[in-house]
Amino acid sequence: MTTVDLATFEHLRSAAGQELLAEIHRCAGRESDLALGTRLRRDHPVELVAAAVTQNHLRGLARTKLGDDAQHLYLTHDGLEQATRASVAQHRAARLVASGVERVVDLGCGIGADLVTFARAGLAVRGVEIDPVRAAIAQANLEVLGLPGRVDCADATTVPLEPDEVPFLDPARRDGRGRVFDPERMSPPWSHVTARLDGRAVVKTMPGLPHELVPEGVEAEWVSDAGDLVEACLWGGDLAGVPRRATALPGAATLTGTGEPGEVGPVGRWLHEPDDAVIRAGLVGELAALVGGRLVDPRIAYVTTDASAAHPLMRSFEVLEELPFREKPLKAALVARDVGTLTIKKRGVDVVPEQLGRRLRLRGSQPATLVMTRAADAAVCLLVRPLPRP
Numbered sequence: 314m315t316t317v318d319l320a321t322f323e324h325l326r327s328a329a330g331q332e333l334l335a336e337i338h339r340c341a342g343r344e345s346d347l348a349l350g351t352r353l354r355r356d357h358p359v360e361l362v363a364a365a366v367t368q369n370h371l372r373g374l375a376r377t378k379l380g381d382d383a384q385h386l387y388l389t390h391d392g393l394e395q396a397t398r399a400s401v402a403q404h405r406a407a408r409l410v411a412s413g414v415e416r417v418v419d420l421g422c423g424i425g426a427d428l429v430t431f432a433r434a435g436l437a438v439r440g441v442e443i444d445p446v447r448a449a450i451a452q453a454n455l456e457v458l459g460l461p462g463r464v465d466c467a468d469a470t471t472v473p474l475e476p477d478e479v480p481f482l483d484p485a486r487r488d489g490r491g492r493v494f495d496p497e498r499m500s501p502p503w504s505h506v507t508a509r510l511d512g513r514a515v516v517k518t519m520p521g522l523p524h525e526l527v528p529e530g531v532e533a534e535w536v537s538d539a540g541d542l543v544e545a546c547l548w549g550g551d552l553a554g555v556p557r558r559a560t561a562l563p564g565a566a567t568l569t570g571t572g573e574p575g576e577v578g579p580v581g582r583w584l585h586e587p588d589d590a591v592i593r594a595g596l597v598g599e600l601a602a603l604v605g606g607r608l609v610d611p612r613i614a615y616v617t618t619d620a621s622a623a624h625p626l627m628r629s630f631e632v633l634e635e636l637p638f639r640e641k642p643l644k645a646a647l648v649a650r651d652v653g654t655l656t657i658k659k660r661g662v663d664v665v666p667e668q669l670g671r672r673l674r675l676r677g678s679q680p681a682t683l684v685m686t687r688a689a690d691a692a693v694c695l696l697v698r699p700l701p702r703p
């Protein structure tokens with residue numbers, strides 16, 4: 314439905330459009346797309362059938378990202394791609410509620426994935442969206458979920474805010490030619506976003522955001538979900554609690570700090586791989602201190618401890634022994650240990666794990682995990698045992 318126009322979307326929302334959607338949902342998979350399309354086009358306009366077929370398809374695709382709501386929501390390809398995952402939107406909404414916020418204005422709400430989540434968390438919401446079709450879709454999405462709130466089709470950079478509305482911005486990181494990397498080319502642009510952050514405001518942005526772009530006094534929260542680093546969220550005004558935060562969902566395990574460099578020392582009996590949110594937040598030194606450990610190298614995100622340690626923001630391994638780093642003696646060591654299936658993790662060394670794995674051509678019966686990295690300025694290869702996640 315990327316190219317759906319407003320009139321077709323309104324038709325889709327009418328009783329006739331809803332019947333058509335329900336029929337497509339019932340028949341899709343039982344009848345071929347071609348046969349179904351041909352049959353429906355006899356009684357309905359071509360563009361309406363196309364919009365309804367696409368809608369049904371997108372609802373199926375959206376399930377993983379948007380959960381059970383997906384089957385009711387109106388979507389476009391672009392809108393779905395830009396939408397925030399349900400788990401991440403829920404985390405943000407819960408944090409706003411816990412901070413005592415009551416009203417949010419979503420400035421550039423797209424199809425409204427964040428917007429409906431704010432509303433469901435009990436916040437009073439207003440959406441602002443410059444694209445008329447997306448604005449209509451966001452409004453419809455509030456309505457189909459039975460949630461209060463209104464969406465204005467307007468330019469977020471000029472729309473007046475009501476005094477108690479906390480602005481939320483998720484600037485578009487794509488233009489007509491694809492993904493944009495220059496923050497000033499986001500829409501709304503970074504200069505507008507940072508001006509909003511002078512007061513109470515929340516901004517979702519890319520996880521690769523350079524630290525120097527985070528304005529003074531603003532909290533930057535890097536968020537991962539099921540191990541995927543998904544966003545950096547900026548909290549302005551009195552919503553900022555700490556300079557930097559790493560949060561891992563589900564569970565919302567959190568680590569905060571300022572980005573202190575960690576102590577460095579020799580590899581101990583345990584090795585820990587921090588969550589990507591910790592790494593991007595620059596909090597590896599703080600994580601090491603928290604678990605009573607040290608870094609294996611000042612530039613590499615591995616933490617090591619002498620005693621066992623567990624934290625939801627890291628994956629832990631027991632170091633079994635050090636093996637040779639060079640390929641030939643490494644192969645001999647692995648053959649001697651009857652290794653067949655090898656998992657290779659690497660950081661800070663010039664190794665391509667898939668290629669090395671293929672070249673080693675191991676035929677043994679045992680699984681093994683190697684960590685290839687730098688410690689004390691030398692390349693090391695550690696045979697490790699992964700521990701279950703805490």
Ligand SMILES: C[S@@+](CC[C@H](N)C(=O)[O-])C[C@H]1O[C@@H](n2cnc3c(N)ncnc32)[C@H](O)[C@@H]1O
Pocket residue numbers: 392395396397420421422423424425426427428441442443444447467468469470483484485486500501
């Ligand atoms: C990344 S999407 C928002 C996605 C949304 N948070 C969600 O989860 O569904 C950004 C949206 O901002 C809108 N936008 C960009 N510039 C805008 C402006 N100046 N005023 C209002 N909306 C704008 C775009 O049309 C796009 O739909």
